[in-house]
Amino acid sequence: MRERGSWRLALGWLVALALVVSLYLVFVYAPTERTMGDIQRMFYWHVATAWNAFLAFFVVFVMSLLYLFTGSRRWDIVAVSSAEIGVMFTTLVLITGPLWARPVWGIWWTWDARLTTTLILWFIYVAYLVLRAAVEGREQQARFAAVFGIIGFVDVPIVYMSIHWWRGQHPEAVITTSGISLSPEMLVALIFSVLTFTALYAYLLLQRIAAERLADEVGKLKERARNA
């Protein structure tokens, strides 16, 4: 237990260091974008959080399947941990997105497919967490959450497609990021940021899993105390 804890600690410091380096790359190393200006620098961490939000929800989906097949609490712990981090990342995406959009496009929000799907994703996984809180009994909680985790994830591509077509009928509002031409330095900053945030995701996941396991331990000890 302690050995694993020290690994986590080392990873934590590594992530902290990488975040500092990423900040340097984003603000100093990468050149200023010609048309958007400095505000474009938000793009690196915005993409990094978005990518990891999707990764986190994919992990929820896989862990949900594993839980239903094996019934092992281990996978449920990973699923709930990943869902919480995913919701946090999605929240960040939904905050940084409008902050970036406002100066560049002149609007806070646009109902384009990616943005709107992210919003729906946020709703689905907030519902996932609310559902967990509302179910009594650990086993049932895990089972229901797994079932909803699967339904929610299966739904995402259809949501994306339908919003995409829906907006397709109003072409004036469609905005893409393909306008940005990335210089090599920008690409380096982007890739490094994405990797850093993936490491951050991994670190948070491990911490959250450890916390959940500790809660399980406490529960067991309390149960023993109750029976004694």
Added chain:
Amino acid sequence: MIVLRGLRKRLGARDVLAGIDLEVPRGQFVTIFGPNGAGKTTLLRILSGLMRPSGGDVYLGGARLEDDSVALRAMVGVVSHHTYLYDDLTALENLVFYGKMYGVKDAPERARRLLEEVGLSVFAHDPVRTFSRGMQQKLAIARAVIHEPEVLLADEPYTGLDRRAGEVLTGLLRRFKERGVTILMVNHDFDQGVALADRVIILAGGRVALDELVTSESLRLIRERYEELVGGKYAGVDQKQ
């Protein structure tokens, strides 16, 4: 008829059933006593197919419950303190509906006969919501045996019954016993419990604490153990739903 091998059930951090081994021959009437939380209801729920065991095996009539749970559920009838009845349907409609669920041939005819047997013929076309608790419980018993089950599981069937309704229930249980139905009954009341029983099992902490055939000699021992294991701890009120 019923064989349990190392049956375990874990709920949260608690082992509600911590390894139960049991063999009940066909036609035996077994009463299960135990303090609250001993695992009585959980045991019956697993046998009825409502809950899945965490470990161990259940055999009904020689077949493993998990292998063919849908078919084996047809062998079992359940009376619990819940009636499983639909308030908005009439007594007859309830029985016919459950008859269809169990694939009973000529369900309406069988339903009418059962209504007569439990003494509810007059109220056949009244919605269940107008019934008293005792009448509902009688109907619940008819529902439990609509498919002539080989095994009857009764989880505190006397709960909420007045004395007369209780006597009717005892009469019904006796008749099922005479027909060779294997009966497992969970009860709190000692006298009610041993009245019809061939065998008494006391569960405590998820294990079998006593397993005795009921004879005039063993009755004293059973009573002593009952007072020691159940009587003291049992608060007199059932808190489970």
Added chain:
Amino acid sequence: MSFLSKVLALVEKDFRAEFRTKEMLSVMLIFALLVVVIFGFAFNPTSQVTRKIFPGILWVAFFFAGVLGLNHSFTRERYNQALHGLMIAPVDRSALYFSKVLSNMAFMLIVELVATPVFLVFFDYSPAGRLPGLVSVVLLATFGFVAVGTFLAALAANTRTSQILLPILLFPVVVPVVIAAVQLTAATLAGSSTASFAAWLRVLVVYDIIFLVVPFLLFDYLLEV
């Protein structure tokens, strides 16, 4: 007795119980009408703009009323723990799911059938399209909503906050149906069958199939105590 006849017996039971009291249908219907009346107050019902968003108003009313019905469909089974009674009967769990989909679908269609003419009158809306197009759109959209809604209602029914939980579980998941239903209804009511019409129909069909199959596969996990 076969799978199908058990499903039918379950549906018959739902119908008998509902039509004896009509409590759920009447609430759904009145609620749907109220939603439209409220929309009438919120937006000028005779203005051109309101007429343009009429299909949207229609479906908001249907979906909101539908949630009420879905909520009730499994809480009804919880009186006297009747659902446990079904779970210990030798019936496949999926039969319970399919029967609930069928009866919920029927109840929603009844509400839609009764409410639509009233809505048309309230908004003085004269539909130009053909009826079969509208009927198929309503059927496909209602089915998609009910298929996933029934499943999530069963999920929500076993939670502490069942009645208030269902909408927040259901609406994010059912977004594609909402979009497709409104788009298609707008097209059929206006009598304009554009190229996107077929594409939206495909979205609905694909959604309907996916959310009939996935709940069918997962329903066993919901009905465990």
